[in-house]
Amino acid sequence: MAIGAGPAAAAPACNAKKGPHQKQVEKFLGRPVDGKQSKADCRAIRAFQQKHGISPGIGYAGPLTWQVMNTMIQQDAAGKNPNKAGKCPVNKGRIACVDLTRQLSWIQDGRTLKFGPVPVRTGRDGEETRGGLKQIYWRNIDHVSSIYDVPMPYAQFFDGGQAFHSTTKSMWNPPGSAGCVNMRPSDAKTYWNMLKNGDDVYVYGRKPGT
Known part of the structure; x- marks a missing residue:
């Protein structure tokens, strides 16, 4: 044990009871x-x-x-046809789609899938990622949040303080973000390289638990 280090935290005890699921x-x-x-x-x-x-x-x-x-x-079921139901507009050219229900995002050009789908982590209950058609209006590759004082690499803002950006947390980490669309670093970098100011973003559905 290193000098000054405390004892390692013990793993939590296992619950012996079966759960409802x-x-x-x-x-x-x-x-x-x-x-x-x-x-x-x-x-x-x-x-x-x-x-x-x-x-x-x-x-x-x-x-x-x-x-x-x-x-x-x-x-997993979305496969390579995430817009099978046609809920994300196909008449806008290049557009980033965000499906809150499935916690997925992808980039399409008309009906052609260009990237994704990839898992995302959107706003938690009370701080939901807002739905509707939006546009990317400001980008900052090394952004740091002025509210939470945390890094937001590859930030692309599309609705007030809500943006696509990279995070090191699991995409399936509940309860969710403070409204942004969190992405894995490699996915956020690809979005940065494929999108630009003025590109459309469409957010729809409802995140489970909100």
Whole structure:
């Protein structure tokens, strides 16, 4: 142990009780689907919770854990046709689409998919990412928030203080952002390279839990 370092924090104790979404969570994690909480089930659930910042990370198959997993399932189902339902406009040329319901974003040109879809992390309950048709009006590759004093790399603002920008948090980390559309660093960089001031952004749907 390094000088001055305290003892390592102990892992939270596992919850021995089965959760209301036990079978669904077991299936998602590739565990035996028996609806019973085992020690191995708990360890697998707890590892998933800790990876994505789900609290409390005690291995309980509760509503929030299943909500995150279900969002991942919907994202996988989108494949390479995220606008199959036609909800993002196809008559605007280059446009960045943000589907709050599935927590996905992509760039299309007319009906042609140019990039994505990629997972995003949008505004939490009470600080939702606002819906509607918008335009990118200001970009700052090394932006730092004047409100939260945190870095916002590759920031592209499209609605007041709401912007696309990079974050190091998991895209599935609840409850969400303070309104911005958080992206993985590589995705935010690609958006920066593909978009410019004046490009359209369309936000629609409703984030689970808001």
